[in-house]
Amino acid sequence: MNAFTANASLVLYPVEPSWVPENLEALIKFLQETGLAGDALHQDENSFSVGENFLEHISFMGCSPSIKFNNENDDDKFTFIRLTLTPTITALTGSHSFAPHCPHCKKAEKNWREHLKDHRLHCGHCRQTSEAWQYNWRKSAGFGRCFIEITDIYPKEAIPQPSLLQALENRFHIAWKYFFYYP
Numbered sequence: 001m002n003a004f005t006a007n008a009s010l011v012l013y014p015v016e017p018s019w020v021p022e023n024l025e026a027l028i029k030f031l032q033e034t035g036l037a038g039d040a041l042h043q044d045e046n047s048f049s050v051g052e053n054f055l056e057h058i059s060f061m062g063c064s065p066s067i068k069f070n071n072e073n074d075d076d077k078f079t080f081i082r083l084t085l086t087p088t089i090t091a092l093t094g095s096h097s098f099a100p101h102c103p104h105c106k107k108a109e110k111n112w113r114e115h116l117k118d119h120r121l122h123c124g125h126c127r128q129t130s131e132a133w134q135y136n137w138r139k140s141a142g143f144g145r146c147f148i149e150i151t152d153i154y155p156k157e158a159i160p161q162p163s164l165l166q167a168l169e170n171r172f173h174i175a176w177k178y179f180f181y182y183p
Contacts (some may be wrong), residue, residue, distance in 0.1 A: 007077060008182040010058070010153040011143040012160060012168070015175045017089045017119075017133050020146045024085060030171050031148070036164065037081040048081045056165040058150065061157060082149040089119055091132060093141040096182040097156060100135035104128040108134070119143060143178040155180035 021027045024046070030038035036054025049070075060067070065077050091154070093116075097107040100174060105126035112135075115122045121132045134142040150158075158177050168176040 006154045008154040008180065010150040010158055010160070010178060011092065011116070011142055011181050012148040012165070013142045014146055014172070014180045015126070017131075018033070018134070019143040019144070019172075019174050020085050021172060024083065026147075027083060027148075027172075030101070030168070031081065031083075033063075034164070034167060041080060044082065044085045048083075050081065053169055057161050058153075058158050059161055067152070077152055079150065081154045082151060084147045084149060085179055088145055088147045089145055090147075091116070091119060091143050092181050093178075094182040096140060096180075098138045098140040100137045101133070102126060102128065102135040103130050103136070106136075137179065139179045140182075142177075148168055153180075154180055157165070 028037070028048075031048070032051060034057065035051040036057045037052040038049035039104045040053075041047040041049060070078060093113075100112055100121070101108050102125060104124040105123060105128070107123070107125040109121060109123055109125070111124060112121060115124065116132055119132050120129055121135055122129045131143075165176045165178070
């Protein structure tokens with residue numbers, strides 16, 4: 001998906017893949033009011049600096065993560081928030097997406113790239129066909145129309161606090177989850 005950066009990202013998305021907010025402004029207002037997102041970045045109206053409460057909402061793992069919160073070198077290698085809405089359900093799988101586990105037999109579908117057709121996946125083990133988002137991707141892929149991308153976060157480097165996911169659910173009346181996107 002070309003709206004996403006070339007860097008790794010932490011991505012939040014609703015559990016119902018077809019969901020989008022009634023208006024984008026409501027989502028932007030929520031993210032800014034909670035302090036996850038700050039001011040809009042000039043190059044893209046749907047991109048925002050990290051907000052004053054960003055570190056309260058996102059927990060970093062390890063003893064010394066290297067995170068840049070500003071664009072000193074005029075490149076995309078810094079952490080910011082980008083909102084992406086798509087007209088149809090979009091599959092975000094990357095080079096590091098794990099083999100997903102079938103919702104029926106629970107076995108890993110190692111040939112998923114060959115069997116993924118129109119957001120449906122055919123299990124080579126039990127022969128069942130299911131929506132791809134019903135598979136367990138182990139936080140390495142996501143499907144939807146609404147994504148909150150937190151850029152320049154490498155897989156398992158940071159995770160959203162449960163309170164952030166709960167606040168999103170309370171505000172928009174739909175559960176949210178996350179995955180790591182690595183192009």
